[in-house]
Amino acid sequence: MRECNKHIQEIADYIDGELDAKLCDDIEDHLKGCKNCRLMVDTLKQTVILCKDGEKEELPESISSKLNEAIKKRWEKKFGKA
Amino acid sequence: MNEKELVKKAQSGDFEAFSLLIEKYKNKIYNLGLKLSGDRHDAEDILQDTFLKAVDNIDKFRGESTFGTWLYAIAVNAVRALHQSRKKAELRPIEEYLPSGHGSGDDTKELFEWGDPHELLEQKELKKVIDDALAEMPDKYSAPFILRYFEDLSVKEVADSMHLSVAAAKSRILRARLALRERLSEVFKEKANERV
Numbered sequence: 049m050r051e052c053n054k055h056i057q058e059i060a061d062y063i064d065g066e067l068d069a070k071l072c073d074d075i076e077d078h079l080k081g082c083k084n085c086r087l088m089v090d091t092l093k094q095t096v097i098l099c100k101d102g103e104k105e106e107l108p109e110s111i112s113s114k115l116n117e118a119i120k121k122r123w124e125k126k127f128g129k130a
Numbered sequence: 131m132n133e134k135e136l137v138k139k140a141q142s143g144d145f146e147a148f149s150l151l152i153e154k155y156k157n158k159i160y161n162l163g164l165k166l167s168g169d170r171h172d173a174e175d176i177l178q179d180t181f182l183k184a185v186d187n188i189d190k191f192r193g194e195s196t197f198g199t200w201l202y203a204i205a206v207n208a209v210r211a212l213h214q215s216r217k218k219a220e221l222r223p224i225e226e227y228l229p230s231g232h233g234s235g236d237d238t239k240e241l242f243e244w245g246d247p248h249e250l251l252e253q254k255e256l257k258k259v260i261d262d263a264l265a266e267m268p269d270k271y272s273a274p275f276i277l278r279y280f281e282d283l284s285v286k287e288v289a290d291s292m293h294l295s296v297a298a299a300k301s302r303i304l305r306a307r308l309a310l311r312e313r314l315s316e317v318f319k320e321k322a323n324e325r326v
Binding site for chain 1: 143145149152160161174177178181185228229240241242243244253256257261280285304307308310311314315
């Protein structure tokens, strides 16, 4: 872990819990002594958390009705009935 | 009835079964379109295009991936078709989002410490920064990122939806994440400076 930039994919895998235990230990050891990597881990983690915080929009009823109508028409064309 | 059974029934012409699949995915596809385009009209077009193509091709779905992954792949193609004429600025290579000199000597530039982002920006403002940054990003990066973290797909499912290798999907997700991290850092830094 001497050249941190080369290990950015491993750091991202570590954050997402997708790294094997041995490499996790290596990264955790490295983080103890590298402030920038700690900040990178923290801010990359927060980037995803902040994205997930934003509420999803509900599909407006008018669009949903239009969609159902269009699908029904297409379905009837393909299968002959709905 | 599970999803596989619903798909089977839909493939034999059962509209009720297909309607249940629409119910499950319509909100997800709408939000995916909204995040990728940043525009409600475009999101509506993407939604309609995706489900009409799903009707046209339902008999070709072989179940090699989940129905959701198959649907997301159609939606991503619909976005690509819609955005074909729109040029978006390419993201920089991964190393350019990392601090220069990091780990290789004393010239390392220290990263900005965010603290609590909610103290700097309201939730509404934060959402706008994220939505704008994603909408400005080329779809080949924003789509894998959104599928991975908004729709909670595994990296393998993202790769399948985007017709990419797992390594390529991982790399694009990381590039989008780093670009977004950088954008948020700029905004937080600006806000923190305004307070000094």
